Amino acid sequence: MQNDSELLLLFKSPDTKEKAFTHIMKKYQEKIYWHIRRMVIDHDDADDVVQNTFVKAWKGLDNFREDAQLYTWLYRIATNESLTFIEQKKKKASLSFNEMEQGLSNEIKASENFDGQKAEWKLQLAIQQLPEKQRVVFNLRYYDEMPYEEMSQVLETSTGALKASYHHAAKKIEEFILNH
Amino acid sequence: MKRTINIQNELAQLSTTLANVPYVNVYSIPVNYFESLPIVVMAKLPNHRNLGEVPVGYFEKLPDLVLNKIKLSETEANHEELPDLLRSLQKVNVYKVPDGYFDSIRLPIKEAKVINIQKKRFANVWKMAAAACVISVISFVSYKLISNQNENKADAKAIAAYDKIKNLDTDKEIEKLNEKDVDTYFCDAGLLACNEVENEKNLEDELEDLNITNEEIETLFETPNN
Numbered sequence: 001m002q003n004d005s006e007l008l009l010l011f012k013s014p015d016t017k018e019k020a021f022t023h024i025m026k027k028y029q030e031k032i033y034w035h036i037r038r039m040v041i042d043h044d045d046a047d048d049v050v051q052n053t054f055v056k057a058w059k060g061l062d063n064f065r066e067d068a069q070l071y072t073w074l075y076r077i078a079t080n081e082s083l084t085f086i087e088q089k090k091k092k093a094s095l096s097f098n099e100m101e102q103g104l105s106n107e108i109k110a111s112e113n114f115d116g117q118k119a120e121w122k123l124q125l126a127i128q129q130l131p132e133k134q135r136v137v138f139n140l141r142y143y144d145e146m147p148y149e150e151m152s153q154v155l156e157t158s159t160g161a162l163k164a165s166y167h168h169a170a171k172k173i174e175e176f177i178l179n180h
Numbered sequence: 181m182k183r184t185i186n187i188q189n190e191l192a193q194l195s196t197t198l199a200n201v202p203y204v205n206v207y208s209i210p211v212n213y214f215e216s217l218p219i220v221v222m223a224k225l226p227n228h229r230n231l232g233e234v235p236v237g238y239f240e241k242l243p244d245l246v247l248n249k250i251k252l253s254e255t256e257a258n259h260e261e262l263p264d265l266l267r268s269l270q271k272v273n274v275y276k277v278p279d280g281y282f283d284s285i286r287l288p289i290k291e292a293k294v295i296n297i298q299k300k301r302f303a304n305v306w307k308m309a310a311a312a313c314v315i316s317v318i319s320f321v322s323y324k325l326i327s328n329q330n331e332n333k334a335d336a337k338a339i340a341a342y343d344k345i346k347n348l349d350t351d352k353e354i355e356k357l358n359e360k361d362v363d364t365y366f367c368d369a370g371l372l373a374c375n376e377v378e379n380e381k382n383l384e385d386e387l388e389d390l391n392i393t394n395e396e397i398e399t400l401f402e403t404p405n406n
Contacts, residue, residue, distance in 0.1 A: 018222065025218045033214070037207055047213075054221045112208055119201045145187050167194055174195040 004070040011061055021061070025054055028071055031144065032078045038127070038139045039082040041107040049085050053078045068153045075146075075154045079136055086132065104128045119177065126176035130169055137162055138169040 002010070002023065010020035032053060037046040056077050064073060093103075108114065108124050115121050127135055136155065140146045141162075148159040155162065183191075183203050192199040 018225075021225075022218050022222065025221060029214055029217055033209075033217075034205075041207075043207070043209060050217070051221050051224060055224055055226075058225050111206065113206070120204050120206050123198075123201050124206060141187070142191075145184055170191065170194040170198055174197045177197055177201070 005066070008061070008064070008066065008070070021058055024057075024070070028074055029054075031071070032074055035075060035139065035144065036078050036082050038143065039079075039132075039135065040085060041104050041111075041128070045085065045089075049081050050078070053081045056081065069150065072150050072153045075140070076156075079154060083132055083136075101128055122177045122180055123173065125180070126173040129176060130172060134165050134169050137165045138173070141166050 004024075007020045007024050007027075010016040011024070013020075029050070033046060033050045036049045036053070037043065040046050040049060053074070057074055060077070064070070093099075105125055105128050108121070108128065109116070116125075127138060130138060133155070137151065140151050140154065141148075146154070148162050151157075151162050152159050157165075188199065
């Protein structure tokens, strides 16, 4: 598979634009999907958000200046789309933050093969207790193992703040697991 | 799922409980979801071509595309038939060619063939003459074949007559013949003087007319002893 620079070059030509974008999708779709899924929990919701993410990427790729990695740029779009989705869902249902969290927890419990006694399922419930941006930081570090410098480009936050946020998130999750 | 060492170490420093949680993906997705996702997204793109439209030049390129795919699939199929050892070997050309070898090859350029129109006309006349000769030969051969058939018919009659004759009993047939017919035959065949035959006939008739007996004939022919 071609590297990002080659794909971006092919994207600029009308004859190869769609082919290049298909390659980009195939290269990053799984990472983007799971990043979104861990935020919105439900597959159908994640499907909607990931499609919106790539459509936005298509529209904005001509203006992408390559001052950051392509995949950090895609992560940024995906994160914004996920947070926007959650916000809209909250507004539609007139839910508070706590009610929204409860809703997501209920969706986790409704998942296939859910077992509340298992540590990995408790972890998912614990993550949903975190504030939205802290949730994103924890997921990007814990699951995607993203360096703080790249995470800084995704979230437009300093690396120091991100490290502190991750540490706090880890502590909260530990407390939840131990108490549930 | 496997975590990198530095992330695992960082986690262990933060929380041993968290570091010991199994690093697994608990969520499931529909089968073949990622195979269909690009297609779904492409269909949603703005200014995307309708299904009914075909890219410019598509049908001109299609035969080559299909042939290439066929060749590729045949190559892959052949490749699968190979033993593991051969499949694992890299396809490398081990032979070397002198520098500039292919540049030095010059194929002989054949001069363009010039066809003379007049020669063509003359050729047509020859063709007609040749055709006339062939027809003549065929006619002559046909005539000979037909005439041979007639001869064969005549020969066939003679053969039939000979077959009839060879089966005859000749002695019996000769007894049937009278002397007059025999004499006539020999005369016709030139084996006997035809006058003697006639004279012999006349003498007998004359003698019968004279009424001379045999005794008188014997007397005439006795020689005197005087």
